[in-house]
Amino acid sequence: MAQDPAQPRRSRRGSGAVTLHDVAKLAGVAPITASRALKTPGQVSPEVLKKVTEAVARTGYVPNLLAGGLASTRSRLVAAVVPTISGPVFLETVQSLTEALAESGYQLMLGQSGYAGNREDALLEAIIGRRPDGIVLTGILHSAEGRRRLLASGIPVVETWDLTPTPIDMLVGFSHVEVGRAVARFLHAKGRRTLGVVTGDDARAGRRCEAFQAEARALGLGSVPAVAVPAPTTLKRGREALAELLATASDTDAVFCSSDLLALGVLTEARVRGIRVPEQLAVVGFGDLEFAADVAPALTTVHIKGAAIGRQAAQFIVDRAEGREVGQRVIDIGFSIIEREST
Amino acid sequence: MAQDPAQPRRSRRGSGAVTLHDVAKLAGVAPITASRALKTPGQVSPEVLKKVTEAVARTGYVPNLLAGGLASTRSRLVAAVVPTISGPVFLETVQSLTEALAESGYQLMLGQSGYAGNREDALLEAIIGRRPDGIVLTGILHSAEGRRRLLASGIPVVETWDLTPTPIDMLVGFSHVEVGRAVARFLHAKGRRTLGVVTGDDARAGRRCEAFQAEARALGLGSVPAVAVPAPTTLKRGREALAELLATASDTDAVFCSSDLLALGVLTEARVRGIRVPEQLAVVGFGDLEFAADVAPALTTVHIKGAAIGRQAAQFIVDRAEGREVGQRVIDIGFSIIEREST
DNA sequence: GTGAAAGCGCTAACAC
DNA sequence: GTGTTAGCGCTTTCAC
Numbered sequence: 001m002a003q004d005p006a007q008p009r010r011s012r013r014g015s016g017a018v019t020l021h022d023v024a025k026l027a028g029v030a031p032i033t034a035s036r037a038l039k040t041p042g043q044v045s046p047e048v049l050k051k052v053t054e055a056v057a058r059t060g061y062v063p064n065l066l067a068g069g070l071a072s073t074r075s076r077l078v079a080a081v082v083p084t085i086s087g088p089v090f091l092e093t094v095q096s097l098t099e100a101l102a103e104s105g106y107q108l109m110l111g112q113s114g115y116a117g118n119r120e121d122a123l124l125e126a127i128i129g130r131r132p133d134g135i136v137l138t139g140i141l142h143s144a145e146g147r148r149r150l151l152a153s154g155i156p157v158v159e160t161w162d163l164t165p166t167p168i169d170m171l172v173g174f175s176h177v178e179v180g181r182a183v184a185r186f187l188h189a190k191g192r193r194t195l196g197v198v199t200g201d202d203a204r205a206g207r208r209c210e211a212f213q214a215e216a217r218a219l220g221l222g223s224v225p226a227v228a229v230p231a232p233t234t235l236k237r238g239r240e241a242l243a244e245l246l247a248t249a250s251d252t253d254a255v256f257c258s259s260d261l262l263a264l265g266v267l268t269e270a271r272v273r274g275i276r277v278p279e280q281l282a283v284v285g286f287g288d289l290e291f292a293a294d295v296a297p298a299l300t301t302v303h304i305k306g307a308a309i310g311r312q313a314a315q316f317i318v319d320r321a322e323g324r325e326v327g328q329r330v331i332d333i334g335f336s337i338i339e340r341e342s343t
Numbered sequence: 344m345a346q347d348p349a350q351p352r353r354s355r356r357g358s359g360a361v362t363l364h365d366v367a368k369l370a371g372v373a374p375i376t377a378s379r380a381l382k383t384p385g386q387v388s389p390e391v392l393k394k395v396t397e398a399v400a401r402t403g404y405v406p407n408l409l410a411g412g413l414a415s416t417r418s419r420l421v422a423a424v425v426p427t428i429s430g431p432v433f434l435e436t437v438q439s440l441t442e443a444l445a446e447s448g449y450q451l452m453l454g455q456s457g458y459a460g461n462r463e464d465a466l467l468e469a470i471i472g473r474r475p476d477g478i479v480l481t482g483i484l485h486s487a488e489g490r491r492r493l494l495a496s497g498i499p500v501v502e503t504w505d506l507t508p509t510p511i512d513m514l515v516g517f518s519h520v521e522v523g524r525a526v527a528r529f530l531h532a533k534g535r536r537t538l539g540v541v542t543g544d545d546a547r548a549g550r551r552c553e554a555f556q557a558e559a560r561a562l563g564l565g566s567v568p569a570v571a572v573p574a575p576t577t578l579k580r581g582r583e584a585l586a587e588l589l590a591t592a593s594d595t596d597a598v599f600c601s602s603d604l605l606a607l608g609v610l611t612e613a614r615v616r617g618i619r620v621p622e623q624l625a626v627v628g629f630g631d632l633e634f635a636a637d638v639a640p641a642l643t644t645v646h647i648k649g650a651a652i653g654r655q656a657a658q659f660i661v662d663r664a665e666g667r668e669v670g671q672r673v674i675d676i677g678f679s680i681i682e683r684e685s686t
Numbered sequence: 687g688t689g690a691a692a693g694c695g696c697t698a699a700c701a702c
Numbered sequence: 703g704t705g706t707t708a709g710c711g712c713t714t715t716c717a718c
Contacts, residue, residue: 013416013697013698013699013708013709013710014416014709014710014711015416015474015497015710015711016497017474017496017497017711019710019711019712020711020712021711021712029688029689030688030689030690031689031711031712031713032688032689032690032712032713032714033687033688033689035712035713036687036688039713043687043688044687044688045687045688048687048688060492060495062468062471062472062496063472063711063712064413064472064474064710064711064712065469065472065473065474065712066409066412066413066418066473066474066710066711066712067413067694067710067711067712067713068711068712068713069409069694069712070407070409070410070413070694070695070696070710070711070712070713071693071694071711071712071713071714072694072712072713072714073356073357073358073694075409077452077473084438085428085434085437085438085441086431086434086435086438088429088431091428091429091434092429094428094453095427095428095429095455098428098453098454098455099455102454102455102462102465102466102469105469107452107454107469107470107473108452108453108454109420109450109451109452109453110437110441110451110452110453111441111445111450111451112438112441112442112445119445122445123445125405126408126445126448126450127450128405129405129406129407129408130408130409130420130450131358131360131407131408131409149403149405152403153360153405154358154359154360234633234634234637235633235634235637235638236633236634236636236637239637261634264634265637268637268638268639271639272639290577290578290579291577291578291579291604291607293579294577294578294579294582294608294611295578295611296611296614296615356692356693356694356713356714356715357693357694357695358694358695360695362694362695362696363695363696363697364695364696372704372705373704373705373706374695374696374697374705375696375697375698375704375705375706376703376704376705378696378697379703379704382697386703386704387703387704388703388704391703391704406695406696407694407695407696408696409694409695409696410694410695410696410697410710411695411696411697412696412710413694413695413696413697413710413711413712414695414696414697414698414709414710415696415697415698415710416710
């Protein structure tokens with residue numbers, strides 16, 4: 001179609017998309033009225049509402065949330081930071097977070113910090129620049145500089161999957177130290193006396209491992225050998241780690257693994273070597289991933305309510321964004337040991 | 344500190360954050376000059392660059408990308424839509440997509456469409472409203488209405504993990520039909536004569552399954568029984584499905600599973616039942632997840648270059664955003680059958 | 687209930 | 703190389 005010659009060319013800027021202005025004109029009202037019809041329908045008359053609704057349908061108008069966010073200083077965007085998305089551990093949390101936010105009309109922006117911390121700064125800048133209504137930190141070790149910038153930004157922050165005495169803002173997690181202790185006591189109660197650990201090399205796994213070793217010592221079980229594997233933890237590394245552990249401590253009768261995937265590797269390697277689980281070797285995982293209940297033998301593991309963490313984080317942020325004051329800012333969501341055949 | 348009484352209260356609007364205006368004032372230049380110093384340092388004099396850089400450091404200025412996006416109609420945001428993030432299949436793609444985009448200064452926004460299609464509309468609205476510079480559709484079945492809205496939005500779209508004769512815009516994927524055929528031929532060549540299928544109930548898995556069955560028939564292997572399991576595919580469902588399959592076709596000597604997790608379930612159930620793999624039963628998975636190579640017996644499976652898909656999708660979108668015309672808009676990235684012990 | 691005016695913080699366009 | 707002006711599309715404020 002030819003351009004209307006009576007009209008000068010449309011302003012040289014802009015995306016060319018339908019704007020609230022267009023909708024308002026079509027409906028015969030002021031832009032602000034059209035805005036109200038969409039945001040707070042109760043505040044406009046039924047006729048206006050009808051006309052605006054029709055205009056929206058006719059034009060296919062989609063509000064520009066960039067403009068809305070700029071004007072209202074509420075972006076309805078929430079950023080989540082994970083070390084890497086392919087670590088299956090946080091997936092459940094990210095999924096429930098995405099869903100819970102979507103229900104409240106918020107969108108999730110995903111950032112990967114990587115296991116190395118070098119990208120963290122650029123990532124934070126990219127995140128803060130979007131002026132999200134909240135930031136969820138998932139299992140991340142942030143630098144002091146990063147903490148400072150987050151604090152300075154004034155954006156609500158939820159730290160998850162850990163407990164710290166000095167949270168940046170809000171927090172929902174559990175004690176890794178308690179996990180390590182509990183598993184040591186559990187295995188001791190089961191009559192195991194020669195423990196071992198296979199652990200990923202991230203900070204939280206490290207704390208579980210140390211607490212496990214300390215508790216074992218306190219229980220009179222002597223020193224517990226640990227095999228550290230580089231992140232990410234995989235089935236393969238679990239197999240290799242068991243081989244390494246048995247090479248130096250062949251009488252080991254129980255292994256605590258820092259992830260279910262490592263534990264599955266340990267189970268696999270044990271089977272291949274003809275080591276009977278649980279008779280000769282007890283195996284405990286961490287995470288209670290979906291497969292844990294259904295491998296053979298079924299895996300005893302530490303269950304974390306990942307979805308609940310995500311939901312609570314969303315709740316924290318939405319509450320804050322809607323101006324509700326959150327009472328409890330720190331929530332210890334706990335954990336539980338799910339006993340199955342592998343012990 | 345007390346408010347400066349000489350100054351009227353700061354404007355009642357705004358976030359209170361440091362703006363480019365503040366930086367420019369501190370550096371003694373106009374805002375646009377400060378902007379240029381940050382975006383295109385080559386265009387300003389060394390002195391100006393120095394002063395602006397210092398002002399940024401002193402104030403802790405972080406550019407407001409909402410405002411920048413609005414003014415430039417380039418949001419530097421890319422949306423990705425996956426059915427659910429916890430399906431491990433697309434993880435690799437999402438991860439490499441996130442990384443590749445981050446390298447070019449783009450941020451990923453994540454949306455879950457769910458396996459049911461009802462949320463799709465609201466999701467599309469939320470996405471289009473942010474005016475992303477691109478949208479990556481991952482393994483999604485979009486409604487005709489959704490297609491229309493995407494097309495109307497004018498936002499570059501990359502469809503992935505599939506091939507279609509009528510792509511919305513750009514595409515990087517492979518043929519599920521060819522996968523089904525290839526696996527049937529592979530098993531036939533291995534001397535297997537009584538095939539079975541365990542398949543998730545999504546559309547792409549369905550097409551692999553049908554092509555597998557058709558090819559088997561063409562090879563003279565008769566009709567192939569299929570067990571369909573609801574999404575998401577899990578180890579547990581794999582175990583159940585093998586049980587179901589054997590109940591009606593106990594002489595099955597090869598099973599093609601629509602995911603590695605299902606295949607792992609089949610391997611597990613076979614072991615528990617004393618069925619030897621591969622001697623009595625061959626098992627083929629799909630996805631070549633990290634664990635496939637290291638389970639025992641190691642899993643033969645269909646490998647998809649998930650990371651390459653993510654990188655190519657990022658490339659497509661960044662090229663388009665930077666105004667480069669992409670030559671090839673449809674890329675068949677292919678697949679390969681990785682032969683391991685399970686066949 | 688509705689509207690006019692004035693920005694939100696930034697950048698495109700066009701001077702100089 | 704630097705600055706002025708005028709928006710981007712929306713919402714806040716305040717008036718009617």
